Amino acid sequence: MTSTSNPTRRHETQIVVDPDVPLVRIVREFDAPPAKVFRAHVDPELFARWTGPKGMEMRIERYDCRTGGAYRYVMSQDGEDYGFNGVFHEVRQDELIVQTFAFEGMPDDVALEKIVLEDLGGGRTRLTSTSLVDSFEGRDGFVASGMEVGVTEGYEKLDELLADGGVR
Amino acid sequence: MTSTSNPTRRHETQIVVDPDVPLVRIVREFDAPPAKVFRAHVDPELFARWTGPKGMEMRIERYDCRTGGAYRYVMSQDGEDYGFNGVFHEVRQDELIVQTFAFEGMPDDVALEKIVLEDLGGGRTRLTSTSLVDSFEGRDGFVASGMEVGVTEGYEKLDELLADGGVR
Numbered sequence: 001m002t003s004t005s006n007p008t009r010r011h012e013t014q015i016v017v018d019p020d021v022p023l024v025r026i027v028r029e030f031d032a033p034p035a036k037v038f039r040a041h042v043d044p045e046l047f048a049r050w051t052g053p054k055g056m057e058m059r060i061e062r063y064d065c066r067t068g069g070a071y072r073y074v075m076s077q078d079g080e081d082y083g084f085n086g087v088f089h090e091v092r093q094d095e096l097i098v099q100t101f102a103f104e105g106m107p108d109d110v111a112l113e114k115i116v117l118e119d120l121g122g123g124r125t126r127l128t129s130t131s132l133v134d135s136f137e138g139r140d141g142f143v144a145s146g147m148e149v150g151v152t153e154g155y156e157k158l159d160e161l162l163a164d165g166g167v168r
Numbered sequence: 169m170t171s172t173s174n175p176t177r178r179h180e181t182q183i184v185v186d187p188d189v190p191l192v193r194i195v196r197e198f199d200a201p202p203a204k205v206f207r208a209h210v211d212p213e214l215f216a217r218w219t220g221p222k223g224m225e226m227r228i229e230r231y232d233c234r235t236g237g238a239y240r241y242v243m244s245q246d247g248e249d250y251g252f253n254g255v256f257h258e259v260r261q262d263e264l265i266v267q268t269f270a271f272e273g274m275p276d277d278v279a280l281e282k283i284v285l286e287d288l289g290g291g292r293t294r295l296t297s298t299s300l301v302d303s304f305e306g307r308d309g310f311v312a313s314g315m316e317v318g319v320t321e322g323y324e325k326l327d328e329l330l331a332d333g334g335v336r
Contacts, residue, residue, distance in 0.1 A: 021304070087256065087268070089254060089255050089268040098278050100257040102258075110280065112300065114278075132280065133300075134282075135189065
């Protein structure tokens, strides 16, 4: 499965379900060096500005993005709250974030996520984000839940944030 | 794969590799109620007394076993140190521990572990521990690394600790 949410954008967001293990792999390039893409992930104020689908309100309750830290945020739309939380197993400067992720409506379906940043040179970065769960049913349910919209729209907001000088 | 490391013991430790997903499942019963088995996992002094193979020295550097906490410990034998670390995604009293786990010699091979305690009645508990990784090669390497000895011997030490009144 590959989606291009907005054909006027230069970069497409690839969302691929692995055939062998219950994992979703997201690949996306950005016109910014790894240091800036990394900062947009670890700084709570920046993270809040781009994460999630357009039109949802994002409220960060805790976001301590360092090895051994934890996070919780709530997305809201039409009066409904959706809480998410997890812990950061490892945060390696400009390279890697390994974290857990849970939607609080299904707290026992915990995912292990890895975000890897590769320097493509010329001020460009390839981000590969994988989400691993313990069953194919769980993985396919996650994909069917509409995560694609949140991911692609979120990265479009991140493109804008990186382009407008919001990440120093 | 099922192993009984010591036939004089009443409880065997079952270690099973899942055929469909890259996961190892360990099942073990204990002659103690869930509250005591749980306490032996969350209290760092107790945890240090039973975890790992016999004859290895265990040194806990950090062990904050609560939701959002982190841990690091070092096992030593013959002058060699083996470090392990991770974070606790969720610690639910007497029921569940969800954590990450990494051997520091292979820091990018992170496992997502769930320990579930079931009350069998009559002061008995069934523990089911699953370790999920992102490849079958990684899972099979973990099993081949000798983890079976550490797990079965560790649980034998836990039997003794539970029996001798060391866990209140």
